Amino acid sequence: MNNPDTQIVDHPTFVYSSMNRILHWLRAVVITGLTITGFYIASPFLSPEGSTDKLLFAEWAMWHYIFGFILLTAGLLRIYLFFFGKDSKGELDSVKDVLSVRSWTTQLKSYFFVGELQKKGIYGPLQFITYVMIMLLVIVASVTGLVLYVHVYHLGIGGLLYDPMRAIEAWMGGLAMVRYVHHITMWGFLIFIPIHVYLVIWSAIRFKHGALDVMFTGYDYHLKKEKEQDQA
Amino acid sequence: MANKRVVIDPITRIEGHLRVEVEVDENNVVQKAYSSSTLWRGIELILKGRDPRDAGLMAQRICGVCTYSHYRAGVEAVEDALGVEPPYNAKLVRSILNESLYMHDHIVHFYHLHGLDWVDVVSALSADPKKASELAFKYSDLPISTGTAELMAVQQRVKGFVEKGQLGPFANAYWGNKTYKFSPEQNLIALSHYLKALEVQRTAAQMFAIFGAKQPHPQSLVVGGITSVMDVLSPARLSEWLTKYKIVKDFIDRAYYADIVMAAEAFGTEESVLGGLGVKNFLSGESMMLNRTENLFESGYIKDGDLSKVYDIDESLIDEDVTHAWYEGEKPLKPYDGETVPNYTGFVDGDTVNGKAKILDEKAKYSWVKAPRYDKEAFEVGPLSNLLVNYARGNEKVIKAVGDFLERTGLPVGALFTTLGRTAARMLQVKLISDNAIITFNSLVENIKTDQSTYTKFEIDPNKEYKGRFIGEVPRGTLSHWVRIKNGLIENYQAVVPTTWNAGPIDANGVVGPYEASLVGLKLEDPKKPLEVLRIIHSFDPCMACSVH
Amino acid sequence: MNGFDALYSKAEERIRILSELPSTKNKTIEKLLEEKGVQRRDFMKWAASITAMLALPSQFTPLFADVAKLADRLPLIWLHMAECTGCSESLIRSDAPTVDSLIFEHISLEYHETLMAAAGWQAEEILDGAMHKYKGKYILLVEGGVPTAMDGQYLTLGPQAKTGLSVVTEAAKDAAAIFSIGTCSSFGGIQAAAPNPTGAKGVDKVVKQPVINVPGCPPSAKNIVGTLMHFLLFGTLPALDRYSRPKWAYGNRIHDLCERRGHFDAGEFVESFGDEGAKAGWCLYKQGCKGPYTFNNCSIERFNQHTHWPVGAGHGCMGCSEPDFWDTMGPLEQPLDSHLVMGLNSTVDKVGTTLVTATVIGIGAHAVASLFMNKKEG
Numbered sequence A: 001m002n003n004p005d006t007q008i009v010d011h012p013t014f015v016y017s018s019m020n021r022i023l024h025w026l027r028a029v030v031i032t033g034l035t036i037t038g039f040y041i042a043s044p045f046l047s048p049e050g051s052t053d054k055l056l057f058a059e060w061a062m063w064h065y066i067f068g069f070i071l072l073t074a075g076l077l078r079i080y081l082f083f084f085g086k087d088s089k090g091e092l093d094s095v096k097d098v099l100s101v102r103s104w105t106t107q108l109k110s111y112f113f114v115g116e117l118q119k120k121g122i123y124g125p126l127q128f129i130t131y132v133m134i135m136l137l138v139i140v141a142s143v144t145g146l147v148l149y150v151h152v153y154h155l156g157i158g159g160l161l162y163d164p165m166r167a168i169e170a171w172m173g174g175l176a177m178v179r180y181v182h183h184i185t186m187w188g189f190l191i192f193i194p195i196h197v198y199l200v201i202w203s204a205i206r207f208k209h210g211a212l213d214v215m216f217t218g219y220d221y222h223l224k225k226e227k228e229q230d231q232a
Numbered sequence B: 001m002a003n004k005r006v007v008i009d010p011i012t013r014i015e016g017h018l019r020v021e022v023e024v025d026e027n028n029v030v031q032k033a034y035s036s037s038t039l040w041r042g043i044e045l046i047l048k049g050r051d052p053r054d055a056g057l058m059a060q061r062i063c064g065v066c067t068y069s070h071y072r073a074g075v076e077a078v079e080d081a082l083g084v085e086p087p088y089n090a091k092l093v094r095s096i097l098n099e100s101l102y103m104h105d106h107i108v109h110f111y112h113l114h115g116l117d118w119v120d121v122v123s124a125l126s127a128d129p130k131k132a133s134e135l136a137f138k139y140s141d142l143p144i145s146t147g148t149a150e151l152m153a154v155q156q157r158v159k160g161f162v163e164k165g166q167l168g169p170f171a172n173a174y175w176g177n178k179t180y181k182f183s184p185e186q187n188l189i190a191l192s193h194y195l196k197a198l199e200v201q202r203t204a205a206q207m208f209a210i211f212g213a214k215q216p217h218p219q220s221l222v223v224g225g226i227t228s229v230m231d232v233l234s235p236a237r238l239s240e241w242l243t244k245y246k247i248v249k250d251f252i253d254r255a256y257y258a259d260i261v262m263a264a265e266a267f268g269t270e271e272s273v274l275g276g277l278g279v280k281n282f283l284s285g286e287s288m289m290l291n292r293t294e295n296l297f298e299s300g301y302i303k304d305g306d307l308s309k310v311y312d313i314d315e316s317l318i319d320e321d322v323t324h325a326w327y328e329g330e331k332p333l334k335p336y337d338g339e340t341v342p343n344y345t346g347f348v349d350g351d352t353v354n355g356k357a358k359i360l361d362e363k364a365k366y367s368w369v370k371a372p373r374y375d376k377e378a379f380e381v382g383p384l385s386n387l388l389v390n391y392a393r394g395n396e397k398v399i400k401a402v403g404d405f406l407e408r409t410g411l412p413v414g415a416l417f418t419t420l421g422r423t424a425a426r427m428l429q430v431k432l433i434s435d436n437a438i439i440t441f442n443s444l445v446e447n448i449k450t451d452q453s454t455y456t457k458f459e460i461d462p463n464k465e466y467k468g469r470f471i472g473e474v475p476r477g478t479l480s481h482w483v484r485i486k487n488g489l490i491e492n493y494q495a496v497v498p499t500t501w502n503a504g505p506i507d508a509n510g511v512v513g514p515y516e517a518s519l520v521g522l523k524l525e526d527p528k529k530p531l532e533v534l535r536i537i538h539s540f541d542p543c544m545a546c547s548v549h
Numbered sequence C: 001m002n003g004f005d006a007l008y009s010k011a012e013e014r015i016r017i018l019s020e021l022p023s024t025k026n027k028t029i030e031k032l033l034e035e036k037g038v039q040r041r042d043f044m045k046w047a048a049s050i051t052a053m054l055a056l057p058s059q060f061t062p063l064f065a066d067v068a069k070l071a072d073r074l075p076l077i078w079l080h081m082a083e084c085t086g087c088s089e090s091l092i093r094s095d096a097p098t099v100d101s102l103i104f105e106h107i108s109l110e111y112h113e114t115l116m117a118a119a120g121w122q123a124e125e126i127l128d129g130a131m132h133k134y135k136g137k138y139i140l141l142v143e144g145g146v147p148t149a150m151d152g153q154y155l156t157l158g159p160q161a162k163t164g165l166s167v168v169t170e171a172a173k174d175a176a177a178i179f180s181i182g183t184c185s186s187f188g189g190i191q192a193a194a195p196n197p198t199g200a201k202g203v204d205k206v207v208k209q210p211v212i213n214v215p216g217c218p219p220s221a222k223n224i225v226g227t228l229m230h231f232l233l234f235g236t237l238p239a240l241d242r243y244s245r246p247k248w249a250y251g252n253r254i255h256d257l258c259e260r261r262g263h264f265d266a267g268e269f270v271e272s273f274g275d276e277g278a279k280a281g282w283c284l285y286k287q288g289c290k291g292p293y294t295f296n297n298c299s300i301e302r303f304n305q306h307t308h309w310p311v312g313a314g315h316g317c318m319g320c321s322e323p324d325f326w327d328t329m330g331p332l333e334q335p336l337d338s339h340l341v342m343g344l345n346s347t348v349d350k351v352g353t354t355l356v357t358a359t360v361i362g363i364g365a366h367a368v369a370s371l372f373m374n375k376k377e378g
């Protein structure tokens, strides 16, 4: 059994490498872009009225694909870093939290203002699940996006991925299903991102350690201060 | 001596899966008959819970032969429920599509499905093409595809099959049966028209596709109107329709009409086609809008073959009985509240003239077809009913067309109430339609000069309950679709279909439907080769996919 | 040997084998063509058009002419299962006037319930006879889904009331090739739409043999005839996609070659049927066109001798050549953003909006509660 007091103290101070931070904000930007352009693709609300010279839909779609590929690349890097990055231990440790019933109850309780947050890795289980959900959504969006994409562009990466993506398409029950799932993932983002942002800020305020700035600087200053105060 | 049973399954040259069984006495005269469809698909159940706007396209898949009928019925039933009134242009285009459909469907039915009951292909081989070519002028002033050279070519092609004994689709039929009455020359003329009609039906389908997108299974109707607005507004498309229309109309006037006159002459004394009418009640829906005020055919019904009285249809008197159909249900239900809950009880083992077989258990349930009734009585529907009702109504166009035909053939009015009459009525109906379709077309051309609307917007209020129906005439008779809408979705859907009216089983009161009644008293030359049964059943133009759905 | 030569010699070999088969007729197609007054030139033209349709190099044209002449050596059995006969109707619309309708008249069409003269026991005899006589040589074409619930008894055929399921599995055993004509036989079709009361399935789900799917509701005559011709020519399955559809016909999306595609890219959409955009031929995406998710060649081949097709006629594609399209693409005249959720009258977007709203409210409540707690604690 772990001692809660020592666990808080165990929090790493350096949490995110610059790579992770850059990736995070890059993804935050492109996911926002993808949602907006995706919404337009789903139900085009703008029309150039009277001109076929201006390929309005095609342009929106193009930005969607550009953002999509950035997201894809960032996602791949992020997965790599999760397992092999030099600072990945903290995150990997979070898996233990997810597997621990006790960790779950304490965190859930903490969200309902009962007790303190305690965890092995850098995230609590709920937080971790939220991130995992977001991560899964990124994967689902990327894969379904690619299946849709190979029918849009047939050379280069589109051509290369054509056959494997069509296998996924058949497995999923046809393109209409793929598109449906892709569309639903967008709603997934719209639901999880506010929770994510809120939890980050709320935890920071309530438990008085790093949040917003963590993602900018990589260091969890609040945590350090708190530790000093505790010891003092 | 006990009756012998004859089983005919599959009945071919129809749409779908039909079994007919008859019991014949020692003289091979039919004492009892049973009709059954042996496929159920459950489309009424599949429609439940769907978006009402999908009803048309889904119901359309009930049948690919009268392909447009259920599409339109589904769309218009929903329009009726929602209170949506499509623009005049849309109504006219729908009418033009219906006219085009009939011009296709009746030709294919007569030549490619029914034709071989009348035409002995083998006999055509011994015809003298030259004589046949001359003979053709007896039935038409300007015959089609009956030049000597053409007839020779037809004969030669068919010879190839016959000599080899390898007849493809013509194999193992009833050639040489004594009830084939055409002379070799007449058979040759008809055979040539069989081949020509294959070509003409393609043209008729094109004519339909101009405003319908494709045929079979058009895709240009929506709740609120039609979608082929570009075609309607294109002079090129309009004249394309006109050109194809003329080709098809020509064939109807110069070949189809002529061949029926020829059949009336040759078969005028053939017993087996002079009966074939058991249920003498006839029902018909309204159809073929010509302009804002006029339809080519009006609705109504007559009873006991009495042409002196015609009644208006009270749709609340329609219901369906399932006592002898493979469904659950105690008492007849009105279509709005109709149910389709399968309860299959299967066949029993029995002896037939061909040996042991599975036979219908007529005491219990024996068909997937329900038994529709109007005021507890069975009614025949179809082109014959359509003409009789309109004749009785005093519809001038119909009276003239029927009169001309009777005069031309020398037949009495009574001859209409027969298998021959039913087959002739189909031709006369499409003749009337092809003569008048141009009026609908001109109404459209006139109207688009000032009004180009083809669609009415509408909303479905999810908090409201709706119900609506379509009742109208389609190639095989009176079709109705009944829909209830709740929470913005289809709550119940029932189709009461022409072939259901005609092919349905006995009901709880022992009332017999048209197919079964029409066969009683028929004498078979050879119960193992029951051509006479086929001829009567085919004269109804069965469509089992329609009847069961 | 390069790919082209390999393909070519395969076709030649195929023709040699075919020509060694005994003819089922005593006249070749070529003779019949002559009698019908069809010139060799017309015939070659037709062969060229089929060649082009199958996206084969033009050198194959003479081979097609050869194989068409030999076509009468292949007996065809066409079975009707749970269907509407729309596919048979499509077949008899087969175009390229006179020539290919001739091919069809003279191909050895042994069994086809809609067209054959014989009925009842005589029809049954023909079917049994053909399956024995041409064992291993006939082509089986199936129209309609196969009901499998209740041991297949939702469909029975013939005097012995055999189930459709047993008839099709029997016929499949000795077939040289099996084609599922239409979406019903390919994927189950309308009767397989939820709740699929009869357990209807595509043929490939009930037989062990390989099946070529030629979906569409109905498929165009071109796709039916072209697929057959390909088999006649090569004696092997054509290149197929993941759903066993011939790539030459189902390789592109409707959307890829759609005449309204320019308007799609431009963002010009029909907003309501019959509006100015509809009159101008704008894109039907917002009216629920499923062309972007549907593989078929309607946009180039069209129907009824190129007369028209759904999108041309101002109605979106409804995806009729895709598996389960009745369930995955409905409502057919609405874009996906208003897809019904599990048959409930709600759409993904409505559900999404509700959930997001709930989330935001939840967050707000939590935040307010937090402030309150903080005060209490502080």
Ligand code: HEM
Pocket: A030, A031, A034, A035, A037, A038, A039, A041, A042, A043, A061, A064, A065, A067, A068, A069, A071, A072, A138, A141, A142, A143, A144, A145, A146, A148, A149, A152, A179, A182, A183, A185, A186, A189, C292, C336, C337
């Ligand atoms: C956060 C991630 C993403 C979101 C929220 C998103 C959202 C959307 C939405 C809402 C649509 C419209 C679907 C519909 O028609 O209902 C769409 C379409 C599409 N997306 Fe994404 N997407 C994402 C990622 C991607 C990725 C990574 C790719 C891969 C390159 C991609 C490629 C596509 C393509 C090809 C389409 C179809 C465009 C068309 O129909 O022309 N998306 N996306």
Ligand code: HEM
Pocket: A020, A024, A027, A028, A029, A031, A032, A078, A131, A132, A134, A135, A193, A196, A197, A200, A211, A212, A213, A214, A215
């Ligand atoms: C208020 C600002 C935000 C802060 C302080 C913040 C902080 C964090 C933190 C601490 C993590 C976990 C670290 C990691 O896994 O890399 C994370 C993950 C993530 N955030 Fe944010 N976030 C913010 C806003 C956003 C926004 C607006 C988006 C998207 C639109 C977003 C998307 C993500 C994604 C996709 C992850 C990925 C989970 C992963 O990488 O495993 N974040 N964020």
Ligand code: NFV
Pocket: B015, B063, B064, B065, B066, B067, B069, B070, B474, B475, B476, B477, B479, B497, B498, B499, B500, B542, B543, B545, B546, B547
């Ligand atoms: N019976 C029937 Fe139909 C027709 N006409 C339609 O409702 O054939 Ni398929």
Ligand code: SF4
Pocket: B061, B064, B217, C082, C083, C084, C085, C086, C087, C143, C144, C181, C182, C183, C184, C185, C189, C190, C216, C217, C218, C219
């Ligand atoms: S695929 Fe369509 S057209 Fe063919 S039988 Fe099935 S429902 Fe009819």
Ligand code: SF4
Pocket: C254, C255, C256, C258, C259, C260, C261, C262, C264, C282, C283, C284, C285, C289, C290, C291, C292, C311, C316, C317
């Ligand atoms: S009409 Fe349909 S297939 Fe054509 S471009 Fe628009 S969405 Fe694509």
Ligand code: F3S
Pocket: C216, C217, C254, C294, C296, C298, C299, C309, C310, C311, C316, C317, C318, C319, C320, C321
């Ligand atoms: S609905 Fe079918 S007919 Fe073609 S355009 Fe779409 S695949």
Ligand SMILES: [Mg+2]
Pocket: B044, B494, B495, B496, B497, B548, B549
């Ligand atoms: Mg019904």
